[in-house]
Amino acid sequence: xxxxxxxxxxxxxxxxxxxxxxxxxxxxxxxxxxxxxxxxxxxxxxxxxxxxxxxxxxxxxxxxxxxxxxxxxxxxxxxxxxxxxxxxxxxxxxxxxxxxxxxxxxxxxxxxxxxxxxxxxxxxxxxxxxxxxxxxxxxxxxxxxxxxxxxxxxxxxxxxxxxxxxxxxxxxxxxxxxxxxxxxxxxxxxxxxxxxxxxxxxxxxxxxxxxxxxxxxxxxxxxxxxxxxxxxxxxxxxxxxxxxxxxxxxxxxxxxxxxxxxxxxxxxxxxxxxxxxxxxxxxxxxxxxxxxxxxxxxxxxxxxxxxxxxxxxxxxxxxxxxxxxxxxxxxxxxxxxxxxxxxxxxxxxxxxxxxxxxxxxxxxxxxxxxxxxxxxxxxxxxxxxxxxxxxxxxxxxxxxxxxxxxxxxxxxxxxxxxxxxxxxxxxxxxxxxxxxxxxxxxxxxxxxxxxxxxxxxxxxxxxxxxxxxxxxxxxxxxxxxxxxxxxxxxxxxxxxxxxxxxxxxxxxxxxxxxxxxxxxxxxxxxxxxxxxxxxxxxxxxxxxxxxxxxxxxxxxxxxxxxxxxxxxxxxxxxxxxxxxxxxxxxxxxxxxxxxxxxxxxxxxxxx
Numbered sequence: 001x002x003x004x005x006x007x008x009x010x011x012x013x014x015x016x017x018x019x020x021x022x023x024x025x026x027x028x029x030x031x032x033x034x035x036x037x038x039x040x041x042x043x044x045x046x047x048x049x050x051x052x053x054x055x056x057x058x059x060x061x062x063x064x065x066x067x068x069x070x071x072x073x074x075x076x077x078x079x080x081x082x083x084x085x086x087x088x089x090x091x092x093x094x095x096x097x098x099x100x101x102x103x104x105x106x107x108x109x110x111x112x113x114x115x116x117x118x119x120x121x122x123x124x125x126x127x128x129x130x131x132x133x134x135x136x137x138x139x140x141x142x143x144x145x146x147x148x149x150x151x152x153x154x155x156x157x158x159x160x161x162x163x164x165x166x167x168x169x170x171x172x173x174x175x176x177x178x179x180x181x182x183x184x185x186x187x188x189x190x191x192x193x194x195x196x197x198x199x200x201x202x203x204x205x206x207x208x209x210x211x212x213x214x215x216x217x218x219x220x221x222x223x224x225x226x227x228x229x230x231x232x233x234x235x236x237x238x239x240x241x242x243x244x245x246x247x248x249x250x251x252x253x254x255x256x257x258x259x260x261x262x263x264x265x266x267x268x269x270x271x272x273x274x275x276x277x278x279x280x281x282x283x284x285x286x287x288x289x290x291x292x293x294x295x296x297x298x299x300x301x302x303x304x305x306x307x308x309x310x311x312x313x314x315x316x317x318x319x320x321x322x323x324x325x326x327x328x329x330x331x332x333x334x335x336x337x338x339x340x341x342x343x344x345x346x347x348x349x350x351x352x353x354x355x356x357x358x359x360x361x362x363x364x365x366x367x368x369x370x371x372x373x374x375x376x377x378x379x380x381x382x383x384x385x386x387x388x389x390x391x392x393x394x395x396x397x398x399x400x401x402x403x404x405x406x407x408x409x410x411x412x413x414x415x416x417x418x419x420x421x422x423x424x425x426x427x428x429x430x431x432x433x434x435x436x437x438x439x440x441x442x443x444x445x446x447x448x449x450x451x452x453x454x455x456x457x458x459x460x461x462x463x464x465x466x467x468x469x470x471x472x473x474x475x476x477x478x479x480x481x482x483x484x485x486x487x488x489x490x491x492x493x494x495x496x497x498x499x500x501x502x503x504x505x506x507x508x509x510x511x512x513x514x515x516x517x518x519x520x521x522x523x524x525x526x527x528x529x530x531x532x533x534x535x536x537x538x539x540x541x542x543x544x545x546x547x548x549x550x551x552x553x554x555x556x557x558x559x560x561x562x563x564x565x566x567x568x569x570x571x572x573x574x575x576x577x578x579x580x581x582x583x584x585x586x587x588x589x590x591x592x593x594x595x596x597x598x599x600x601x602x603x604x605x606x607x
Contacts, residue, residue: 021513023517024473024477025473025474025514025518025521025582026517026518027469028466028517029466029521029575030521031462031521032463032466032574032575032578033521034462034525036459037525038455038456038458039459039460042455042459053418053442053444054282055416055417055418055419055420055440056276056413057439057441058412058438059436059438060406060408060436061408061436061437063085063086063087067085067086068082070082072175073173088435093107093109093412095436101416103414103415105274105276105277105415106273108273108277108412109407110271110278110412111331111411112269112271112331112332112336112385113329113332113356114262114267114328114329115326115386116261116262116354117267120316122312124315130192131161132158132191132259133191134158134159134189134252134255135155135157135158135189136187137187139181140152142182143181144180145172145181146171147171148169150170151170152166153165153168157188158257160263169207169208170208170209171194171208171210172211173194175211187237188236188238188243189209189211189235190211190212190235190255191212192209193207194207194208212235213255215231215255215345215349216233217229217231217349218402218403218404219347220333220404221398222396222398231251231345231347231349232248232251247349251349258351258352261329261351262329262344267384267385268385268386269385269386270337271387273391274294275307275387279379279409280379280381283441284369288364289310289366289367290319290320290364291363293307294389298392299390302392304359304360304361304388305363305388305392306326306388307365307388308324308362308364308365308386309366309381309384310366310367311383311384313362313365319362319365323360323361324359324360326388327354328354328358329354329355331397331400331401332401332403333411334403334411335403336378336380336410337385338377338379338382339377339378344402355396355397355400356394356397358393358394360386360392375410418442466574470578471581474578478582478585517578518576519575521578522572
């Protein structure tokens, strides 16, 4: 204590120099503490945001032209013109697989599979739906079905609802030149019940059935090219003796069977490598009501687990852990499950057979956020849509592709690391491929990342300024308090003080000033880092419902913004480093001074 008092007494004799030393050390410590605090905030925020956000992109092939098409409407008695997109040659998914594309998931083009589930309820018992049917009829009298033509039922091949009346009205509504139908002939048609004829007017006619499905096939090969077929393409044919022994007759029977299996006895099963690649999931329009979402092991190990909708689970009194039998019949790569596409035949005019007969365990039950909005109807989920890991399908679907088409935003997507959009775009431009529209979504991560980058730049500036200032200040003032006071050191040595006592006398006062300055500066830096970060990152808040974990959590939705909390440990570390540096510099100068004999030191002059 005596040595410390003597050291402070020595420094007290130069009060201006001592106070300036204290203030400058505190300033350097504050710079280091603030910079270190900002740097740690950057690191913590990056880890925090990485756990919340994902960056995905949807891919859609651009149309080569827009063409005008016309459809006839007998009610308006004129053609209605509408625009239609025309696509050129289909661009394969493989163009997205190029060197440097650091994908986390995908790219994938998702298919939905028709699973034949006659033992499950896919529609509420009291729900009403439009009726579809394949039926043989004869006109009550000769007529042209340009308007409602009364026909008599001869044979019902398929109807969702039992049809008790022997007659109904048929209208070839969208045909500008319908052919005459004769009462002495029998015709087979695939129909859908429409609205009342002339419903726009003040005196609408009777309810009518209109053409729905034709004998057609869109079956595609594994490479996506459509398989040629010789199907008639008609939605009406005359039934003659031996008709069902002919090729066309057997195709009509197959269409009735296909509708029987697929219309309200099948559910869509979408296979994916990551549910967050599906826009409805990524945008936070779904939530997990029970159970869990898919985990990485489900994908990597091909586990037979599935997610089912709340409505489907409720209708069939299912719960998490139940086993679901899903015989998969065909794949549809062209449309979303919500658009539909029932009634598809093979290129040979036959019914698709089951290619994957498996059992999946329900791991989670999801629901759609009420009032959820997304880009369009095709992006919505079907109310019975079931999701499975793509790797859980054991057999190849190449022979059962009912429809294939170009990439669409609701079928094709991929995930890349956050903050790499510009890098990916630069690599994509090098490929020189035109014809794809790629839209990125990160739900505000880029804006948040900009704030972090600004914070990191400021942190680096403060750290460098603080480090340089600390070194310069300590060297200068240690020189002033040690080297420039060599005469006093020589006198103390001459009076009998040992080198250790002289070292303690010179060092203790300097370290006390440094420690006090570091404590003050680190405390100021602790609060200064929060203030500085708040000024640097003044951006809007982001809603966590748009984060990657929306499907996997039942937590209340929170706002996401920066974590601007200082850390006292950073100040303690930076302050300790300054103190250690001060001790090192001071000991080096003291050691250099004490190596000289007292007489040699007395020969110099104290300035």
